[in-house]
Amino acid sequence: MAFDLGTPVNTALLLYILYSIQRIIFPSNSVPQSVPNEFKNGYTWMPKSHPPTLLYQTYTPKTLEPFNGKEGKRILLAIKGVVYDVTAGRNFYGPEGMYANFAGRDASRGMAKQSFDEEMLTPIDQPLDKLEDLTAEEIENMKGWMEHFSSKYIVCGKLVENDAV
Numbered sequence: 058m059a060f061d062l063g064t065p066v067n068t069a070l071l072l073y074i075l076y077s078i079q080r081i082i083f084p085s086n087s088v089p090q091s092v093p094n095e096f097k098n099g100y101t102w103m104p105k106s107h108p109p110t111l112l113y114q115t116y117t118p119k120t121l122e123p124f125n126g127k128e129g130k131r132i133l134l135a136i137k138g139v140v141y142d143v144t145a146g147r148n149f150y151g152p153e154g155m156y157a158n159f160a161g162r163d164a165s166r167g168m169a170k171q172s173f174d175e176e177m178l179t180p181i182d183q184p185l186d187k188l189e190d191l192t193a194e195e196i197e198n199m200k201g202w203m204e205h206f207s208s209k210y211i212v213c214g215k216l217v218e219n220d221a222v
């Protein structure tokens with residue numbers, strides 16, 4: 058059958074093909090007038106604001122304690138000298154959380170012994186818990202928690218003695 062240009066469908070098709078060829082030969086290289094920051098379809102390829110950054114810092118038991126999540130503040134906890142930002146786990150560590158006792162504290166012993174009893178926490182004006190009496194099993198348990206925390210939260214510092222800074 059011959060290509061009948063008189064048929065509206067064929068005319069439209071031809072115009073479309075010509076337009077497509079023109080776009081291939083002369084691609085549009087227009088420059089956006091303003092910096093785009095969001096796709097209309099909800100896919101953000103450039104964040105509206107910079108994601109929060111965390112500075113790796115040295116903490117002591119006393120400087121760590123204020124990060125206990127009270128009044129909506131950040132929540133940090135330490136295990137064996139490693140400080141984790143667990144703010145994302147506010148349900149666990151916030152003032153109403155099941156593990157609120159660990160917020161702002163050295164949680165090593167509690168994690169090792171799987172206990173949130175008060176005596177698991179070393180008072181913040183005392184030297185760091187040396188953890189020397191822990192059994193191999195308890196140390197393994199503590200390391201297991203460290204793996205869990207490293208995979209879920211951000212390491213944001215180290216915990217040293219009060220008089221070390």
Ligand code: HEM
Nearest residue numbers: 143146149150155156167168169170171172173202205209
């Ligand atoms: C009555 C006993 C306990 C129950 C029913 C319980 C229950 C839970 C549940 C449901 C989760 C959430 C798991 C998830 O969503 O990934 C969790 C996580 C956790 N539990 Fe327990 N738990 C108990 C005892 C303890 C004890 C004694 C400790 C002391 C170390 C502990 C420390 C933790 C920690 C550190 C997490 C991880 C939270 C996180 O991912 O940030 N739990 N527990």
